[in-house]
Amino acid sequence: MSKIKKTIEASGNDRRYDRPPQRRTYNSPSNYINPQFKGTDNKINGKPRKGGRKPDEWSQVSSQVAELLPQIKPFLEKMAVAGNRLADAEERKAAALEKIAEQFSTMEALAPQIDARQQKPSVQIDDSPPRTTSKDERERVMDIINGMREKGATYHKIANHLENENIPTFSGKGKWHAQTIHRLCRDQG
Secondary structure (H helix, E strand, O other): OHHHHHHHHHHOOOOOOOOOOOOOOOOOOOOOOOOOOOOOOOEEOOEEOOOOOOHHHHHHHHHHHHHHHHHHHHHHHHHHHHHHHHHHHHHHHHHHHHHHHHHHHHHHHHHHHHHHOOOOOOOOOOOOOOOOOOHHHHHHHHHHHHHHHHOOOOHHHHHHHHHHOOOOOOOOOOOOOHHHHHHHHHHHO
16 A cells, blocks of 8 residues: 555646645535625626616617607607597597486486386286187198198198198197197107
């Protein structure tokens, strides 16, 4: 082991012992610098903060703005006119809503008078018991249905024919429907 040590010391090629050991310290400002932290000394990451645009850049920007102003002006004028029209429309809308509110208040005032004059409803409800058909009437209707089915008429055509001929349904209420004709044909067979 002593031979190895002597050869290392003699050669001087082993540099790992020449440099001081690095200390790792965590959470210290020197190892961790937040680039977003501006600090109180106007420095970013230890370097002095630069101040904004240079004067030549400002003159370039101002000349570009001056060139664009004539092109922007018509658009701004159109926007102003459109804004005025929109404001006028909103005023007309508000006036119309006020008129509607006045009409409703007038109607509320007249409501008791209208209720007092209210008449019977024009539609009369038939409370009479349903009309029953006799056996002869039922057979006559079934003969019409069967005759039309033999000729190839659809259920819908048969229902329309019975409605057009004003033939009452078996219950005496309602109208003839294709589904009813289908059910009668099915139940008969």
